[in-house]
Amino acid sequence: xxxxxxxxxxxxxxxxxxxxxxxxxxxxxxxxxxxxxxxxxxxxxxxxxxxxxxxxxxxxxxxxxxxxxxxxxxxxxxxxxxxxxxxxxxxxxxxxxxxxxxxxxxxxxxxxxxxxxxxxxxxxxx
Amino acid sequence: xxxxxxxxxxxxxxxxxxxxxxxxxxxxxxxxxxxxxxxxxxxxxxxxxxxxxxxxxxxxxxxxxxxxxxxxxxxxxxxxxxxxxxxxxxxxxxxxxxxxxxxxxxxxxxxxxxxxxxxxxxxxxxxxxxxxxxxxxxxxxxxxxxxxxxxxxxxxxxxxxxxxxxxxxxxxxxxxxxxxxxxxxxxxxxxxxxxxxxxxxxxxxxxxxxxxxxxxxxxxxxxxxxxxxxxxxxxxxxxxxxxxxxxxxxxxxxxxxxxxxxxx
Numbered sequence: 168x169x170x171x172x173x174x175x176x177x178x179x180x181x182x183x184x185x186x187x188x189x190x191x192x193x194x195x196x197x198x199x200x201x202x203x204x205x206x207x208x209x210x211x212x213x214x215x216x217x218x219x220x221x222x223x224x225x226x227x228x229x230x231x232x233x234x235x236x237x238x239x240x241x242x243x244x245x246x247x248x249x250x251x252x253x254x255x256x257x258x259x260x261x262x263x264x265x266x267x268x269x270x271x272x273x274x275x276x277x278x279x280x281x282x283x284x285x286x287x288x289x290x291x292x293x
Numbered sequence: 294x295x296x297x298x299x300x301x302x303x304x305x306x307x308x309x310x311x312x313x314x315x316x317x318x319x320x321x322x323x324x325x326x327x328x329x330x331x332x333x334x335x336x337x338x339x340x341x342x343x344x345x346x347x348x349x350x351x352x353x354x355x356x357x358x359x360x361x362x363x364x365x366x367x368x369x370x371x372x373x374x375x376x377x378x379x380x381x382x383x384x385x386x387x388x389x390x391x392x393x394x395x396x397x398x399x400x401x402x403x404x405x406x407x408x409x410x411x412x413x414x415x416x417x418x419x420x421x422x423x424x425x426x427x428x429x430x431x432x433x434x435x436x437x438x439x440x441x442x443x444x445x446x447x448x449x450x451x452x453x454x455x456x457x458x459x460x461x462x463x464x465x466x467x468x469x470x471x472x473x474x475x476x477x478x479x480x481x482x483x484x485x486x487x488x489x490x491x492x493x494x495x496x497x498x499x500x501x502x503x504x505x506x507x508x509x510x511x512x513x514x515x516x517x518x519x520x521x522x523x524x525x526x527x528x529x530x531x532x533x534x535x536x537x538x539x540x541x542x543x544x545x546x547x548x549x550x551x552x553x554x555x556x557x
Contacts, residue, residue, distance in 0.1 A: 184348040249340035270347025
């Protein structure tokens, strides 16, 4: 495996423990703590998937999402948020998936796996 | 002349009264709107640290080597975190209900799915379960919302029953309606509680948020249906959901789990 995931979230403690869990699952994980830092990280390195929080300082996740999609429409983005009503904002609709933050990371992990597999599938066919 | 002045004054008095009432109603609805925004904001502020707490306790438990007694304390902490998460979800559901997104829904499959989801819990409590459904009932409904309602009723029923209880899930067609029944053999609901059981924040359980049945009622009514309760103390409880096979179309909103992909 060893697929590369970028977590963009201003909650550093949450990032650290999510990173630990995803490392245990065999992913490589990098962290950024606001939208602008996330975009910078994506410019500097290639990632297979982005986990993106919404409310962050400097640049929020929805602004960052627009800029990520403008640069690259192939890297899947999972919005990972504590908001219950993020879908009220149409900008959120262009994400590949939404996962509400939860102490059960099962849904986040299966969503990440599914998106990575879907992304890999066309290459396997050819 | 004097008479007509008095009449005018009385009329103005009445207009003023109406205006005051309208103003009160506006203040009240503004207050409710603020409370809605406040609860959504609070839920967000609480969910972040709560998620962090839960993930750290889980990580500690995963690598635990400090004995069974202390492991059980971690389990209690996680149990309480899960309970808080459930309350947050319910408050958000209640503060910001969404319109049903209708799709084809097979009641027999839905009941089997719910049965599978709770089978282990029922067995652990020593409760027998039974599903009885007609196949091929052509229902249009928001499957995830209907599942939420039925799961809520089923979990309530399981919690109400003691060992050797029996839970029955039924679905049958009745003309242009479908009727779901969740039947338990628990202690029943006291008559003085029955009238209030669907009120928000009313609960008979120590750990209940009092929102589960209020949300269920809202969802069923959004589908153009109704939810009723038949219960006698000592004789168990039956919840009956009756809803039209073809509810009137509602405004479509984006799918609950996955949005349109990039470029889609």
